[in-house]
Amino acid sequence: MALFPAFAGISEAPDSGSSRKELDWLSNPSFCVGSITSLSQQTEAAPAHVSEGSPLTRSPLKSEPSDESDTDKKLKQISRKKKKEKKKKRKHQHHKKTKRKHGQSSSSRSETDTDSEKDKPSRGVVGSKRESEKPKYKRKGDSCLGINPKKQCISWEGTSTEKKHSRKQVERYFTKKSVGLMNIDGAAISSKTEPPSSEPISFIPVKDLEDAAPVTTWLNPLGIYDQSTTQWLQGQGPPEQESKQPDTQxxxxxxxxxxxxxxxxxxxxxxxxxxxxxxxxxxxxxxxxxxxxxxxxxxxxxxxxxxxxxxxxxxxxxxxxxxxxxxxxxxxxxxxxxxxxxxxWEPSTLVKEWQKLIFLHPNNTALWQKYLLFCQSQFSTFSISKIHSLYGKCLSTLSAVKDGSILSHPALPGTEEAMFALFLQQCHFLRQAGHSEKAVALFQAMVDFTFFKPDSVKDLPTKGQVEFFEPFWDSGEPRAGEKGARGWKAWMHQQERGGWVVINPDEDDDEPEEDDQEIKDKTLPRWQIWLAAERSRDQRHWRPWRPDKTKKQTEEDCEDPERQVLFDDIGQSLIRLSSHNLQFQLVEAFLQFLGVPSGLTPPASCLYLAMDENSIFDNGLYDEKPLTFFNPSFSGASCVGRMDRLGCPRWTRGQNREGEEFIRNVFHLVMPLFSGKEKSQLCFSWLQYEIAKVIWCLHTKNKKRLKSQGKNCKKLAKNLLKEPENRNNFCLWKQYAHLEWLLGNTEDARKVFDTALGMAGSRELKDSDLCELSLLYAELEVELSPEVRGAATARAVHILTKLTESSPCGPYTGQVLAVHILKARKTYEHALQDCLGDSCVSDPAPTDSCSRLISLAKCFMLFQYLTTGIDAAVRIYEQVFAKLNSYVFPEGSGEGDSASSESWTSVLEAITLMHTSLLRFHMKVSVYPLAPLREALSQALKLYPGNQVLWRSYVQIQNKSHSASKTRRFFDTITRSAKALEPWLFAIEAEKLRKRLVETVQRLDGREIHATIPETGLTHRIQALFENAMRSDSGSQCPLLWRMYLNFLVSLGNKERSKGVFYKALQNCPWAKVLYLDAVEYFPDEMQEILDLMTEKELRVRLPLEELELLLED
Incomplete structure (x- = not known):
């Protein structure tokens, strides 16, 4: 009898002639056919047959419901134990047999029995090697053979003859087909208009759809089924046209x-x-x-x-x-x-197409700007010399267009402003590439070319003037910022008159130079030594090298030839600036380039290209002094010579001794060129620069340097105030008094304030500078320590009250009477109404009117805050905001229609800053809800999405909130509509602050609790923000954004992805040297490769590795 009952008929076929003895083990004589039915005739409920000699009964199947007794459960457990023991014995015996067989086969193996490795998987049947004798079936199931048809089946190999019906999955709501259905315009529903009834009704009547009586049938006895239900009851489907109706949507x-x-x-x-x-x-x-x-x-x-x-x-x-x-x-x-x-297209093909377009439109400045950015961001064809010469070609071509030399293309409106923006873009490009000497030389040449031009060459075209300028540049005459600089005009006059100039040696030459040892610790890793030395040289060698005639130096004495700037490097980029406003902006840009806070914001075309360090997120001392701390309107661009690592706190710490002397020489050279407001602004910038260094000394608690810096700063302030045109300059008096206050000399500062206010006379509220002086005096008094805040508030009220009176302001004598406060409030109200009325009538708005409105509104807001409360101050802001907002954006339009809308926008922005600062101060000194400040900042940022000061305040207050949903929704709204990059940058910073806060909580008291407080996907969200910010042109070509992204990925420990982002950054910003320096810091193993890349692209490498090896050997 066959061992496999399913094939009993096959195994019992009489075939005496072909029977083989070696297959007799497949027969089981003790098995009876009658004890079990055939496998094909079994039913689903077939009970299990029990052997007569077996004392145990099988338990019923799990698929059939039955009530098992406790004895059945015990028997099951016993049978399971026995099965496990048998399984273990079988495994043990099988292991012994395989060992014995392996030993025998290794000794008695013949050539005829050897098989290839390919035949081993084919041994499906014992004793056979042929493929045809492999079993064509597979058992599925773990129950006893032939017992339960529900738990076992046999699958035959080969393709099934039955057609497989594909299951159509139900489409979800988010699939594209379902989303497409939502875009279909719906049919408009309108109710029938009926005349209203005179009598009130107690309910709304519902009319029947059909007035006819329902039709009843045997399937629909009540007449309430619709047609589809009736068809379903009859076993019918809908008609073919109706079933396909949804597909027509x-x-x-x-x-x-x-x-x-x-x-x-x-x-x-x-x-x-x-x-x-x-x-x-x-x-x-x-x-x-x-x-x-x-x-x-x-x-x-x-x-x-x-x-x-x-x-x-x-x-x-x-x-x-x-x-x-x-x-x-x-x-x-x-x-x-x-x-x-x-x-x-390939990059080379694109460049050719761009060149064709530029050739057809050489007078289009916007096209030139896009062309330069395209060439600047093409890594495969990029090199510093190529892009630098391209800038020169652009500016020289536009100069020829402006002069009228190119007759076929006239100059378009705004050409001169666009040329100045391209010039600044070129200077920042050279600074970021490490060629600081060329950038500074460009500014030096432009100062001489603009302000010290001889009268004999003024009528010549730009090309002719440049040719005359070359001999002056090569003459060795001191240039702007160098000691003894007199300018191009004086040199030309000297050449025409004849003779020579006696050169006096500098008195400071004998002073020992600062010991600046480049390599301080040779035990550090090589990459750290190189980074420190490279940054040190960048900081010291940003001025062009000139041979010192007093020391009889020549050009061959220069150790690094790259530090010399030839005329060919700057000649093509010289442009003529005829606008007096642009000439003053040139000086402001030069001073800002050197690190002096001049208040100039770069043009929009090169604003984000210049941003390469994260000082835009630094609040500094703003939290301690929200009313009086100087917060620049623009930051993010490094000054010349600075390539610090990302995250390093940036304070105006000044240059080295030679750099400070260079800045002083520039001020002495350009200040006589201006008068009035412009000269006052230059003096203000100079004094502010010195005060910023005092603030840095206070922050670092460097008492020794604070003493010397404070002394120098006071000396400068007194010297500036001694000049006849500056004696009544309230801006300088204000800065001098503020300096004394910062140094801790409160009584001396009050004397300076009182002296300046006594000089004002009876100007009342008409002078904006006087209002700003009184405002700062009152704010400093208000911000005094809480112990003396009551007396300080009285002093502040006295100052603001005296400002409205015709008599000069005297020293504080005591509490101000209520009558004087009421009079002052009335005076402020009338002055503000008059100022708003006069300003909005005039078009365009004069500068004096705008500055007066700003200072007057700020003084009135502080006065109301001190005398009445914060709500009164907020009402003043709302009054001014409603008036100006309706004037700047009439009828809710997004853009101002008048020519003066830009000036009024700046007025509204300044008053908004005062409003938010006042709210922050009030929250600091008393209990006040956060909602008004948050609402004010949100409203302001929708109007001014590029204001960094407002963003800093918003991110800081929102960081205190535990719910990030409102902040994220707000950022999402702003980033969708605004073209500025600041919303993206501060959205990233807000998420990073939240991530830092979460990590701080997770590592509380030195232990980690990651399991209890999850990260909630902050890492992926920040990466998504980075990727979205870089989709815009301004974001993809902003070095700061790439530095932040690279730093964030490195902080996560994802080194491979960080390298990918670094090379992606080079594809968009290959000129930014700080990216290469960051890469050396993050990937020190690839330092040689990165430096080779810098050399290939002609970026400035001041310390080659060969020189570093020599320095380490010494």
Whole structure:
């Protein structure tokens, strides 16, 4: 009898001739066929047959419900134990047999029995090696054979003849097809208009849909079933047309899109000259491709084409080519085509197309700016010398256009301002690439070329003036910032008159130079030594090297030839600035470049290109002194010579001795060139620069340097005030008194304030400088320590009250009477109303009127806060805001229509800053809810998304909140609408602060509790913010953003991804030296490769590795 009952018939077939003795073990004589039915005839409820000699009974199957007794459960447990013991014995015996067989096979192996390794898996049947004798079935199930049909089955190999029916999954709400259904325009529902009844009704009547009596049938005895239910009861389905009705909804959407496409085609045929319409048609292609395949031919092709980016680009390119055929002179369409073709063309092909476009439009400054940025961010073709010469070609071409030398292309409006912005962009490019000497030399040449031009060459075109300037540059005459500089004009006059100039040796030459040892600790790793030495040289060697004639030096004495700047390096970039405002901006930009806070914000075209350090997030002493601490309106750009590591706190600590002398010489040279407000602004910047160094000494608690710096600063303030034109300059008096207050000399500072206010006379509220002086005096008194706050508040009220009186302000004598306070309030109210009325009538707004309105509103707000309370001060702000906001943005429009809207926007911004500072101070000294401040900041940031001071305040107060949802929603709203990069930067900073807070909590008391407080996905959110911020042009070419991203990934420990981001950053900002320095710090093993890359791209490497090895050997 066969061992396998399912194949009993096959095994019992009489075949005496072919029977083999070696297969007799497959027969089981003790097995009876009658004891079990055939496998094919078993039913689902077939009970288990029990052997007669067995004392135990089998338990019923799990699939059949039965009530088991306790004895059955015990028997089950016993049988399980026995099975386990048998299994262990069987395994043990099998292990012994395999060992014995292995030993025998290794000794008695013949050549005929050897098989290849490929045949071993084919041994499906014992004693056979043929593929045809492998079993064609597989058992499925773990129960006894032939017992339970529910738990076992046999699957045959080979393809099934039955057709597999594919299960169609139910589509979820978020699938593309379901989302497409939501875009269908719904049918408008309108109620029938009926005349209202005169009598009130107690309920709303509901009319029957059908007035006829319901039809009753045997399936629908009550007449309440609809047609679909009746068909279901009859076992019928809906008609074929009705079943396909839902599929017609996407067709309606496709029809709507086709209608829009046809509308666009019709409009561009009728108006082929409308470039904005063509651009809108190009943008519409994104919406078309998001919809379920409008252009798809088959169903399978639909999804494929829907995801195809190339198809979108090709359609856009085809539309743009049609548009350019109709508008050959449109620069915007050609720019859009070039931007689109970056996905298709090679960089060399793109450069050629750009050159063709520039050749056709050499007078378009916006096109030049985009071309420079494109070439600057192409890593494969990038080199410093190539881009530097390209800037020179751009500025020289635009100068020729402005002079009228290129007759075919006239100068466009705003050409001079755009040229100045490109000049600043070139200077920041050279500074960030490490070529500080060339950048400083450009500023030096522009100062001489602009302010000290001889009269004999003023009528020449720019090219001719540059040719005359070359002999002066090569003459060795001192330049701007160097000792003894007299300017180009004086040198030219000297040359015409003849003779020579006696050179007096400097008195300071004998002073020993500061011992600046480059390598202080040779035991440090090599990469740390190189970084420290490289940054030290950057800080000391930013001025162009000139041979000292008093020491009989020549050009050959220069150890580093790169420190010398030739005329060929700067000649092409010299431009003429005829506007007096631009000339003053040139001086302010030069001083800001040197580290002096001049208050100038770079032009929008190069604003984010210049940002490379994270000082925009530093609050400094703003928390301690929210009313009086100086907070610059713009920061984020390093001064020349500074390439510090990211995260290093930046304070105005000044330059070295030679650098400080250079800055003083620049001030002495340019201050006589201006008068009035401009000269006052320069003096204010100089004194503010010195005071900033005093604040740094206070912050670092360096008492020795604080004493010397305070002494020098007071000396400068007194010297400036001694000049006749500065004796009544309230800006300088204000800065001098503030300096005394910072140094802790409170009584001396009060004397300075009282002296300055006594000089004012009876100007009352008409002088904005006097109002600012009184405001600072009152704010400093208010911010005194809590112990003396009561008396200080009385002093502040006295100052602001005296400001409204016609008599000069005298020293504080005691509490101010209530009558004087009421009079002062009335005076403030009338003055503010008059100022608002006069200012809004005049168009454009004069500068004096704007500054007067700012100072008056700030004084009135502080006065109301001190006398009435914070709510009264907020009402003043709301009054001014409502008036100016309706004037700047009439009828809720997004842009101002008048020419003076920009000036009024700055007025509103300054008053908003005062409002938020006042709220912050009030929260500091008393209990006050956070909601008013948060609401004020949110409202202000929607209007001024680029204001860094407001963002700093917003991030700081929101960091105290435990719920991040409101902050994230606000940032999401601003980033969707604003073009500025600041919302992205501060959104990232807010999330990083939250992550730092979470990590601090998780590591409380030296133990980690990661399991109880999860990270809630902050890491992925910050990475997503970085990626989204870099999708814009301003974000992808901002070195600060890439530095922050790289630093964040390194802090996570993700080294491989950090390297990927570094090389991606080089693809967009290959000129930024700080990125390479950061990479050396983060990946020290690849230092040699990074330095080779810097050398290849011609970035400035001041300490080659060969020189470093020599220094380490000494």
């Amino acid at each position: 996407p067709d309606s959407e496709s029809a709507a899109l086709k209608a829009k496409v046809e509308e666009f085609n019709r409009r561009v045929r009728e108006n082929p000259r409308d470039t904005q319409l063509w651009m809108a048609f190009v943008a519409f292609q994104d919406e078309v491709m998001k919809s379920p395949g409008l252009y798809a031919i088959e169903e399978g092709e639909q999804e494929k084409r829907k995801r195809s980016l190339k198809l979108i680009l090709e359609k856009k390119l085809a539309i743009l080519e049609r548009a350019i055929e109709s508008n050959q002179s449109s620069v915007d369409l050609k720019l859009a085509k070039l931007k689109l073709c970056t996905e298709f």
